[in-house]
Amino acid sequence: MPLTVIGFEGSANKLGIGIVRDGVVFSNPRHTYVTPPGKGFLPRETAKHHREWMLNVLKQALTDAGLTHADIDCVAYTKGPGMGAPLVSVAVAARTVAQLWNKPLIGVNHCIAHIEMGRLITSADNPTVLYVSGGNTQVIAYSERRYRIFGETIDIAVGNCLDRFARIIQISNDPSPGYNIEQLAKKGNKFLQLPYTVKGMDVSFTGILSFIEDAAKNKTLMAEYTPADLCFSLQETLFSMLVEITERAMAHCGSQEVMIVGGVGCNLRLQEMMEIMANERGARLYATDERFCIDNGAMIAQAGFEMYRTGLKDATYEDLLEESWCTQRFRTDEVEVTWRDP
């Protein structure tokens, strides 16, 4: 019997709803809340955006897939981590359709969903994972039923560092600040030395951010360096650090596969650097494009599918409904991975 799962995602500024049947993505529409240059997204407004677009995106997910609600076996939603208000707005919608359609409801860890989507799309078997997004920076490897965190930022996430810099120099947030920094960086060529802070498999970004913020406001310096030069220098420094800690984890774990997931993971320069590193040690890189790297509904459906067919296969409709809450903090290593070999 094929299993068809619909997934709801809205832990940050992207609302996505996707349908996956036995590893095939049937549909995956998304709508992004884009703020004006210089402004970040706030919880209340983001939740409002998700509520306003919910029905449109849901209808599109079903239409694109050519399915009706009767074809759905299970509803999955993001339980956390993320921003409180947007998480709740999406969980409420998912819980409502689950009850309307009388389908089991499964709460999914967002980070795990990124990893499972990456594994589905790339067919990587047991990769060391670099998970990089607006809220997360982690180096992860699987062992004994957990995704274990080997390295992590000790302050802000890499995506957060990029987004905040974009705000300082008033770069457009459409489609995303990271994408526009990537484009502008291609025009830069004069390298400004920035702090470089690696602690074993951990990294720190706040020192770099405040240094480059000061640089951007410094008139004498900006007579020498263009905004494009700063974007270039920032990217090269941040990504060198990320590739370095990933390589350190690979050496430590004896891994020959590496996979990049999360929104920052669709940056082609980061992928290129990671690939060179991988080749230098005879390893292989797996990466995906913006459809699957950036938050989306299909990844939630895919992780929900794995949970539903293994650990939760005997759970009752009522138990699952009872468990359908959300949480802003939800660590990757808290989830028991019931669908992979121990």
Add this chain to the structure above:
Amino acid sequence: MNLLQQGAEARLFAANFCGRSCIVKERFPKKYRLQEIDEKLTKKRLSQEVKALQRCRKAGILTPIIYFVDTTRSIIFLEKIDGETVRQHIVSVRKMQEDSSYHSIYPMAREIGKILAKLHDADLIHGDLTTSNMIIKTSDNKLDKKTNEIFLIDFGLSFSSSLAEDKGVDLYVLERAFLSTHPNSEELFSVLLDAYKDVSKKSSSVLTKLEEVRQRGRKRSMIG
């Protein structure tokens, strides 16, 4: 020279130095990063490693002897330590034991805690503490008993600092690498920390910082 392995940032070769078997550690250029970044890091890490290895020996911490340094080629010739990494050791001990407990290696954890206390009391921060960067050497002594010695290696990220914050982060980095590499080793790690506490003269401020860094991680909001 025989390539032994590609480490986290260097290539390790087996070689011979004046009749002694030794390890050659070469920091080769990393092509994924800009030359400006690469050259600066490579130079800095080589000199930090050499400095720290010498200071450790003065502080009575076991480390490989440096035979020769070639800064133009970024190569260090090191004494070869006969043994296995603490990581390999823990993994094989756990495989052998039926109850998969770590009891038999509590003494080793205590020894590591003592060494780190000495290191930090000498105001040295390792910067990359993992069980891959410690080598355990087992030798038979005269009474037919086995003795274990633990060597610290890989000092490329080391620096000197007397700040409790830096020492706390050093332990935090080890804690996470330790617990992720060796499932269910929370107790074993607390044995290590207890020994650190007993030996280090400034442990209380360091352990307070360790707790602070842990809390920062837990409180951090994670969006996207």
